[in-house]
Amino acid sequence: MHLSRRALLSGLSVAALASCQRDPGQGGTPSPTPTLPKLTPSPTIPSSPAPTPSSPTPTVWPALTEPGEARKAVQQLQATANLPVVKIDITTTQATLSALDERQPRAWRWSQGQVNEVESDIEYIEQSSFDPADFDFDDVGALFAQAADMSGSNASQELQIVEQTPGSVMMVVTTRPESVPVFFRPDASLVNHLDFLTDWGLREALDDAIAGRTQLTVIALTRESVYAESVDPHEPENTLRITRQRRVPAFRTSLADASNLGAFGPSEVNLAMLLETMRTLPAKWQAPRDAVVTWVIDRRDGRPLPTIRFTLDGRTMVTDMQGRDITSEV
Known part of the structure; x- marks a missing residue:
């Protein structure tokens, strides 16, 4: 039987395909499995955060302890x-x-x-x-x-x-x-806690109590304060007393009665003599340890210059401004 050329080629093609698909157990040689190229994953690109509206920076005020x-x-x-x-x-x-x-x-x-x-x-x-x-x-x-x-x-x-x-x-x-x-004080100077038995302490107390006045009727030391009196410049019928205590600034008091004592200048006060008498009188009079010397300076004795009355433990001594004892003369 004669086959056409097309039929012959078609048969050969079927036979070749069957040969390629034959089971290896049947003695045929399997065709190799095609190798696929490996794919490398693309790197992950992080997404940018969405922009947020900017908030104003709060103002930080300096502490009131800073100068000015x-x-x-x-x-x-x-x-x-x-x-x-x-x-x-x-x-x-x-x-x-x-x-x-x-x-x-x-x-x-x-x-x-x-x-x-x-x-x-x-x-x-x-x-x-x-x-x-x-x-x-x-x-x-x-x-x-x-x-x-x-x-x-x-x-x-x-x-x-x-x-x-x-x-x-x-x-x-x-x-x-x-x-x-x-x-x-108003000028920011410190009001010290005073010891009236020291030069600086008594001096500061006198300066604060005198307060620049040039004519006084009384200067006195008590257990806790120094005070000075004069005619009240705003109310001449009154007496102006300025008091300096140990721990607080000087303060002013207007007393209803005018003084009948003669005036004197504070420059006549001998600070060194006052301190010396205050320190030595307790031993001289054998006073108790807690006894405190007090004094008053005024012109009650009718002398041209003021006198000083030192008092300690119930006793009194009168001196002139240089410290000379004139108790028997007044």
Whole structure:
């Protein structure tokens, strides 16, 4: 039988395909499995975070203990209140100003650059108003440091400017819990705790009590204070007494009665003689250890110059201004 050429080629192709797919167990040679190329995974690219809106940086205000900061805060309070000032309180972070509005106290507080009205913590009892510009609190940190050295505490320190006694507005640093209050003069000089048996202590006490007056009627030392009297320049029918205690600044008192004693100049006082007598008299009179010498200088004896009356343990000695005993002469 004769096959066509196309039929023959078709048969050969089927036979070749069958040969390629024959089971290896049947003696045929398997065709190799095609090798696929290995794919390397693409690296992961982290996604960028979504942008967030920027928040404003908060303003950090300097502590009021930094030089000049307390002054600026108080000036801001004054501008807001615009009333007579009767008290100022300053801590490390806050300043409070109390003022009078038709005899009613009101208060404003500065904190972090903001001023808000707050409830007043004072009761108006005829306190003296004052101008903060008359007081040197430009460096509250320095005042706090000196106060801590003297009182032994820096816990919750606060500077107050307020009337302490009638007519006497003072600066004082206090602590919480309370320790010894420490006072400062308006010029920021420290009011020392005085020992009247020392040259510097008695000298400071006399300077504060005399207060620049040139004519006095009395200078006296008690157990706890030195005071000096003169005619009251504002009310001549009264006597002005300025007292300096051991631990607080000098304060003024107007006494209702005018003195009938003659006046003398404080330059006549012999400080060295006073100290020498105060130190030696207890041994001379064999007084108890806790006995304290006190004295009064005035012109009650009618002499051209004042005399001094030293008193100790119930006994009195009168001397002239050089310390000569004239007890028997007066």
